[in-house]
Structure formats: structure tokens, C-alpha cells
Amino acid sequence: MKLNRIISLSITVITLILSTASLASNERRIDIDSKVITQHKANINGQRFTYTVATGTQPVWDDKDNAVATLQYTYYTRDKVDDNTTRPLLISFNGGPGSASVWMHLAYTGPRVLKIDDEGYPIQPYGVKNNPYSVLDVADIVYVNPVNTGYSRVLENDKGELPTKAKQKELFFGVNADIKYLAEWLNTFVNRAERWRSPKFLIGESYGTTRVSGLAHELQNSQWMYINGVVLVSPTDIGIKRDGPIKAANRLPYFAATAWYHKTLKTDLQAKDLDELLPEVEQFTINELIPALAKGGFIAADEKHRIIKKMADYAGLSEKFVKQNNLDIPTQFFWKELLRDRGQTVGRLDSRYLGIDKRDAGESPDYWAELTSWLHSFTPAINHYLRDELNYKTDVKYNLFGNVHPWDRTGNNTGENLRLAMAQNPYLNVMIQSGYFDGATNYFDAKYTLWQLDPSGKMKDRLSFKGYRSGHMMYLRHADLKRSNNDLRDFILKALPKEAQAAKY
Template identity: 70%
Template sequence: MSRKLITVLLVFSFSFGISASEHLRQLEIDSSNTTKHSTKINGKKVSYSATTGTQPVWDKEGHPTASLFYTYYQRTDIKDNSTRPLLISFNGGPGSASVWMHVAYTGPRVLNVDNEGFPLQPYGVKTNPYSILDVADIVFVNPVNTGYSRVLPNKEGKMPSKEQQKKMFFGVNADIKYLADWVNTFVSRTNRWRSPKYLIGESYGTTRVSGLALELQNRQWMYLNGVILVSPTDIGIDRKGPVKAANRLPYFAAAAWYHNALASELQSKDLLELLPEVEGFTINEYIPALAKGGFINAEEKQAIATKVAHYSGLSIDEVLGSNLDIATSYFWKALLRNRKQTIGRLDSRYLGIDKKTVGERPDYNSELTSWLHSFTPAINYYLREELDYVTDIKYNMFGPVHPWDRTNNKTGENLRQAMAQNPYLNVMIQAGYYDGATNYFDAKYTMWQLDPSGLMKERLSFKGYRSGHMMYLRHDDLRDANQDIRAFMKATLPSKDKAAKY
């Protein structure tokens, strides 16, 4: 097309009132769209509505600074929601959309995957027969720059600088602060102040919800009944040095057992029989040995290396060559080297193949590439074609939020303090045994260290599953993990005569 013809078309467009601004790819700042549905959960019919929309974040002067995309599921055959739980769901990253738990775990629709969680075509979603929507309403929240959520121009019409955006949104404490404000507005708009409230976060989302528990309580005067930590991070609880190194071993043993890479006397045991044995060795022998560093005597070092090799599926030479401290990336590359395969980081059931069998780490994360097969087409199809949310904005599976400010992370201590101040507040941890990124034994250690007094340990619980970071991708764990949430909610909804007091 000639430049002259383009000019004529532009003049024609503006003459008839068609401006370039009408074609800007912009997020609608404040919107909602509701559709009606029904499903079967545990064999019983459940009618529900799904509201997709955007809700702003405002600054102190009342100017919108960002708008967050959310999906809110509400059972429609319940007349009184004052005793019906509201579950507020966040994923992690930081920079990850809420897609993962939305269309694979607690929501009414889940991915079209096989029983072990591997992708199937045609891509899409199917009924989730185990969704907790029968007992709780759910809102899936996408933090700034994830999903369809976006930063907005300032009152002068200019985008904030990268440094300004970091200060406003992209850090441990900034994230918690603006999300607490957003949750307050959402609860007010949906008339859910009387409802029991629960937070669930996965991966970095556990850092987020741990901090939110106290922020909501102390700054928004909103008290929770429960916090669910799925595949938790360290939530600011220190586990460096010998503890960090040794805590990997139970996960190594689980992954090696899954791939039949251990000695026959270990393979003959069930996983849940093997793991307590490895955990005991880790606490009682491995951590003390690593604490001795280079001053451990040769005989003890050899004995420890022999046991670590026995439990990990690696050779004694590999363990000694690592000075007893085996990097997870090396383990993913080395465990099945003789089979010319690597194992996944977030879920070590997944296998990969590298260009070369030599090396210190895999070429790629085999589990993540598999998941993106399923999740990306599914969420784009589902929101647009089933929930009728139509936009030209790109759905960010992973959004631009870095560099993330990780300083002053006291979220674990904040969660402890929130529990201490609120006798109703309970915490449940869910973790997959084959997760090599946020391993299950680190999750147990975090639970043990969360309340050093031990006075609240009856309000802390752990659930483990025979899968990885997203344990719910495996059919049996989808069923069991959702049922564990149901049981947790039932146990943490106090009777009418049970006051919040010690």
C-alpha cells in the first residue's frame, strides 16, 4: 500500500470520528461480567455464578494506580452466606498469574490432562468433581502485571517509572500492602464481611498470604479463620548453611524412589515408610556432620557420604566430590544420567532429555514446559469462551515484576503474630514429596520453626502428597488435597458458642 493511500485512509477515518485512541489495547479499569453455571461435586449438583472483572487499586489521594483482574465463584443456591467461607486465592512467582490453582485445583473446572497430570489434546478444561465450591466461595486474584492485571498511567497520564512501580507494587511488603487494600474493597463490594475468611497461596504466594494475614488483621481489621500454604517458600524463616543442604535429602530419596533408582532394600519399602527413616538420619546425623565443615574427620565423612549416597541414588564419589553438600540442580541432571534423562525441578516425576549427558544442570525444566502445554491454551479459552470475558490484552502467565524487592521479609513472623493475636486462626501446609524447588521437608521445617514456643502447634498441620509442586495435577492428589481443605475448613469453623479467647 502506498504512503499516499495510507494518508487518505487516515484522513477518512478521523473525518468519520474513528480515532486511534479507540483502538488502544487498554484494560477496563473497573468492570464485571457474570455468567451462570452448574456442576457436580462429589456426585451432587451445585449451581454457581462466575464473575470475571477488574477492580482498581487506589493511592492515598484516591487516584487509581493499577487494576487487578479477578474471577469470583459464588454458589447461588445458598440464601445466607454469613457462615459460608470465602477463600481468597493467590499464586506465586513473584510474577505468576492465578491460573495454576484456578484451573487445576480448587475451581469448578480443571485442565484436560491425564491422571498423572500430563497434557492431552484437545487443550481445554473439564469438570472438577472435587472442587471445594460446594463448601466455600472462591476468588482468584491476579497481582499487578499478572493475568490481565496492569499498572495504570498516573493522574498526569504518564506511566510511573520502573523504580516507582517497584516501590508501589514489586516487593515483599509493597505487594502485601496494596493487596490488603484490594481485598478490603472486594469484601465490601461483595458483602462478605460476616463470612469466615481463608487465604490460600502457592509457592511465593505463601510469602504473600503469610504477610497478608497480619496486614489484613492490623491494618484492615479483617480477621481470618485459616491460611493454607501450598508448596511454601521459606516465608522469611532462615534455613541457610547445613540445614539448607541437609534438608534436601528426604526429597532426593523420594525422587530416587519414584524412579526406582535406590537399592532394592529401599525400593521394597513404601514411600511413606522410607521417608521417616531418611528424615531421622537428616536431623540426627546429616545436619551435625555438615555443621563440622572441613573439620569433620575422614572416617565420619566417609560414613555420612555412604548413607547419603544410599538414600539419594547418587554415587559415594559424587557425594564426597560435593563435600556432602549436593546441589539440587546437579541431582536433577545426575540421578538418571545413565538412562540419558533428566528429572524435573518443580515435579521430579517429569523427564527431560538434554543435548549432552555431561554437565551440572539440565538444559530446561521438563515439568514447566509440560505444564505450559496445558495451562496457556486452557486459561485463554476458558475465560474467553466459557466465562465470556473478551479482551485483546495478553494474559500474562508470568508478568514483568522484576527486580523484586525481597528485603525485610518477616512474613513468617507476621503469620506467627497474627496467629497469636487471633485464637481462631489456623494454618495448614500442603506439599508434594517430589517437589525439588520448595521441598516438602523444608516445608515441615518451616512449620516447626514458625512458632518456637510450641504453644500454637495444635493449630499447625502438614499434608503431603505423592506428586510435586502442583500436587493437584495428579488425579488422586486433586481429590485428596481438596478434601483436606474441606476438612481444614470444617475443623476451623467455630461453633456459635466458641469465643475467640485463650
């Protein structure tokens, strides 16, 4: 009898253990520290070579050396490189904030890109194809997903509890918190990858430009890691103010580019090439529109009428519409108004894309035509690519857009910090890449940011701008995929110091 009780008790204990183990194994969570290695072949820029991909996760530690999050990354290295001390490392971030690194990873710089048509529209079956223009021929690349994007996640403590929302915001979700923890994470990554002696470049897109502008300074001043170049793709304001008349006027060149693309300009302007038209509109914006807007309600009637007519001509809009908006046309009004007579709206991030609304009346589009188009192709491609080609398998959801809000935008001095990083480091160069049809971070704002980044003009030989006939993600258009990668390749190679060239003024 006693023996039967012992056996029964033992069975119960074993059952509980198995049940607990089963529950644990069924929990959906990402490995805190992991790596999967795969081998691949490429034909890029006329060169055939093999490369290795490390897909994995690496912890974020707090100031007490506890793991508080884990970041998922994908790291590409060219094989048979005898000495990586001269081979650049390109560190890539996207923006949002709250956006994964998928966009530039699978559409711009990586060796595999989306299956899309030559203008960037989705086609089925979804998937990826070889990218013959990738910069992997000249630089190794790591794509980093910040907390809550991709497979990156906040971690529970030893009691199984997540940090409070306030604590998470303090650690991760703000301009300066984001820069601080990512700089620490990169220090660990560079250590593990043994890349301290390699030239390093940062590339960020959209809010990612705020991120990498701040990182250039933080890495130099807190991690003592010096950068050779920073690339700002479709940049935000990076803390450089563009308020009042500047903000309103700077939209006009973008309006003109979009109107030209959709052929809504008057015959004489429409006949001009975009490269001829835009400098003309830029000069009008700087020399006439900004001063006119600065005068506000006290502008002379004849001058106001002349400015209204020129604006209407350049923007492809009616004089009545420009007058009704007091020369200050909100972008959402423009997206709705430009093709209203055709019953179509234009996209926000890329105004080549067209949408249709429930009503032609109204002040803004029902949805962003370009974003819905992009999600068509990006979502299946990244999930297929990571799982089936890179062999990184998890049931954790890949967040193209993660929950990082409310985001703390206070204390954004990233533009000034980038200037200071450049001043401290004679090796550091900066390039901006922008699409002319981007209405979210318009190209003329980007030029203005470039001009204001170093008011002294002493470092302007290390600052450059490249424009493209596409939108926010200019690389989705095949012609610009080739051109933008070539511009990036040239920038990287030119930013490398010559042998024995010292970092000094």
C-alpha cells in the same frame, strides 16, 4: 464560496474526530472497572448445584484515591445460599512473584480443571473439564491476579504516563509493597461483595505463601479483617532462615523420594513404601546429617565415610559423587546426575517429569521438563476458558508470567508476622500442603518451616502438614487432586468456630 469553505472545514474536523476516535478504539487496554456475570451447573462432592461466576477488574487506588492499577479477578459463588455470613470465602493467590492465579484456578480448587491425563501430562485437544473435587461445595472462591499478571495492569495517569520503574517498584513490586496494596484491594472487594461477616481463608502457592502469610497480619492490623485460616501450598521460606548445614541437609529427603520414584535405590530401600522410607531418611537427616555438616572439614574420616555411604544409598547416587560435593549436593547437580546413565534429567518443580539434554555431560539440565509440559496445557485452557465459557473478552494478553522485576525482597518478616497473626487471633489455623517430588520448595523445608513457625509450641495444635506423591503442583496428579481438595475441605470446616465459640484463650 464561504459556504464551501465552512463545509470543507467541517468535514476536516469530523474526519479528525473520527480518526482520533478510531485510534482510541484501537488501543489495547483492559477496562479499569468491569464485571461479566455467567451462570453454571456443578456436580461436586456428590452434590448438584448451580453457581455464579463474576469475572472482572477492580482498581487499585493510591493514598490520594487515584486509580494506579487494575486487578483482574474471577469470583465463584454457590447459588441459593440463604445466609453467606456462615459460608466461607476462600481468597486464592499464586506466586512467582509474577505468576498469574491460573494454576490453582484451573487445576486445583475451581469447578473446572485442565484436560490432562491422570499423572498431569498434557493431552489434545486442550481445554477444561468438570472438577468433581472442587471445594466450591463448602466455600465461595475468588482468584486474584496481582499487578502485571493475568489481565491485571499498571495504569497511566491523567497525562497518559505510566509511573516510573522506581515508582512501580515502590507501589507494587516487593515483599511488603505487594502485601500492602493487595490488602487495600481486598478491603474494597470484600465491601463490594458484601462478605465482611463471612469466615475468610487465604490460600497461596509457592511465592504466594509469602504473600498470604504477610496478608494474614496486614489484613488484621491495617484493615481490621480477621482470617480463619491460611493454607500454604508448596511454601517458600516465608522469611524463616534455613542456611548453612540446615539448607544442605534438608534436601536429602526430597532426593530420596525422587530416587525412589525413578527406582534408582538399592533393593532393600526400593522395596519399602514411600511412607516407610521417608521417615527413616528424615530421622537420619535431623540426627546425623545436620551434625555432620556442622563439623565441616573437621569431621572424623570414619564418620564422614559412614555419612557419605548413607547419603549415597538414600539419594540413589554414587559415593564418589557425594564425596566430590563434600556432602552438600546442589539441587541442579542432582537433577542432572540421578539419571545421567539413562540419558535423562529430572524436573525441578516436579521430579517425576523427564527431560533430555544436548549433552549428558554437565552440571544442570538444559530446561525444566515439568514447566514446558505444564505450559502446554495451561496456556490454551485459560485463554479459552475466560473468553468462551466466562464470556470475558479482551485483546489484552493474559500473562501467565508478568514483568515484576526487580523484586524487592528486603524486609521479609512474613513468617514472624503469620505467627503474630495467629497469636492475636485464636481462630486462625494454618495448613501446609507439599509434594514429595518438588525440588524447588522441597517438602522437608516446608516441614522445617512449620516447626520453626511457633518455637514456643503453644499453637502447634493449630498447625498441620499434608504431603502428596507428586510435585510443586501436587493437584495435577488425579489421585492427589482428590486428596488435596479433601484435605482443604476438612481444614476449612474444622477451622470454623462452633456456634457461640468465642475467640479467646
